[in-house]
Amino acid sequence: MAIRGVLRIGEVAVRVLDLAAAAVHYGQYIGLQEMLRENNRIYYKAWDEHDHHSVVVREADCAGLDYVAYKVHDEAVLVSFEARIKAWGLDVEKLPAGSFPRSGRRIQFQLPGGHYMQLYADKDRVGNSLPTRNPGVLPDEGVIRGMGPTRLDHVLLAGPNLAESTRFFMEALDFDLGEELIDNDTGMQLGTFLCCSNKPHDIAFILREQAGKFHHMSFYLESVNDVYHAGDIMGKHNISVEVGPTRHGITRGATIYFYDPSGNRNEVFSGGYIHYPDRPHLTWDTTQLGHAAFAIDNQPRQSFFDVVT
Numbered sequence: 248m249a250i251r252g253v254l255r256i257g258e259v260a261v262r263v264l265d266l267a268a269a270a271v272h273y274g275q276y277i278g279l280q281e282m283l284r285e286n287n288r289i290y291y292k293a294w295d296e297h298d299h300h301s302v303v304v305r306e307a308d309c310a311g312l313d314y315v316a317y318k319v320h321d322e323a324v325l326v327s328f329e330a331r332i333k334a335w336g337l338d339v340e341k342l343p344a345g346s347f348p349r350s351g352r353r354i355q356f357q358l359p360g361g362h363y364m365q366l367y368a369d370k371d372r373v374g375n376s377l378p379t380r381n382p383g384v385l386p387d388e389g390v391i392r393g394m395g396p397t398r399l400d401h402v403l404l405a406g407p408n409l410a411e412s413t414r415f416f417m418e419a420l421d422f423d424l425g426e427e428l429i430d431n432d433t434g435m436q437l438g439t440f441l442c443c444s445n446k447p448h449d450i451a452f453i454l455r456e457q458a459g460k461f462h463h464m465s466f467y468l469e470s471v472n473d474v475y476h477a478g479d480i481m482g483k484h485n486i487s488v489e490v491g492p493t494r495h496g497i498t499r500g501a502t503i504y505f506y507d508p509s510g511n512r513n514e515v516f517s518g519g520y521i522h523y524p525d526r527p528h529l530t531w532d533t534t535q536l537g538h539a540a541f542a543i544d545n546q547p548r549q550s551f552f553d554v555v556t
């Protein structure tokens with residue numbers, strides 16, 4: 248297996264206005280498993296994730312992103328990235344083991360767009376409830392609940408210095424540029440979609456003046472039918488839906504965008520192509536903005552570009 252650097256998104260931590268309302272949304276409706284509740288925070292995992300948690304919600308006065316954390320292969324890789332990030336020009340803060348529940352040491356740095364990002368190699372492994380010998384294919388009844396996401400898939404972050412953030416991920420963290428959206432007149436990058444694995448994106452950025460803004464976190468569903476099932480749950484519980492079910496031009500994934508009770512955008516996502524490092528990166532320009540974003544009706548939604556937390 249060749250993926251031995253940054254493995255995947257391991258944790259997203261967001262602020263919510265009302266922890267009880269967030270618990271209904273993330274726990275009951277989306278169907279994440281509550282793993283820990285302490286210090287005004289709830290820690291969740293999706294059923295097929297093996298590490299202790301992947302989503303943290305914290306009650307606060309305003310919604311938005313606290314930090315995003317990516318898991319790297321091992322401690323030696325973490326040490327190597329620490330040096331490379333410093334050499335690239337970002338300040339790196341060391342966060343000792345135990346700073347975050349059930350987690351080994353982390354390093355933290357601020358991206359050119361203003362977001363706080365962490366890397367870590369170790370978090371308690373609790374498994375996905377199936378044995379590792381003769382695991383079968385389905386966990387016990389009740390483990391898959393709500394929309395039934397298998398995993399946290401990616402985040403999209405909004406902020407300035409998009410080209411610098413993109414260059415940082417490619418030069419310091421070995422991500423590939425999967426796709427980009429450029430202004431047709433100036434050639435300026437407006438959105439970039441970056442891969443550290445075989446997924447069509449592991450993190451994405453859109454250009455925005457205000458620093459450190461959160462566009463969405465995305466949960467992976469196994470099939471397009473599951474995306475429609477998730478839509479049924481949104482309808483049943485009057486969850487605020489922005490757009491979908493539809494399909495993205497960029498990444499080709501099936502999607503619905505919706506909001507948590509605090510206004511943080513969520514996505515359910517399924518499909519998309521397999522990325523390999525020798526795949527040419529794809530460019531969309533603003534003449535095809537609608538098709539790039541939503542490839543069935545080709546209509547860009549203003550809220551999609553304007554609403555961030």
Ligand SMILES: [Fe+2]
Nearest residue numbers: 401403465514
């Ligand atoms: Fe997404």
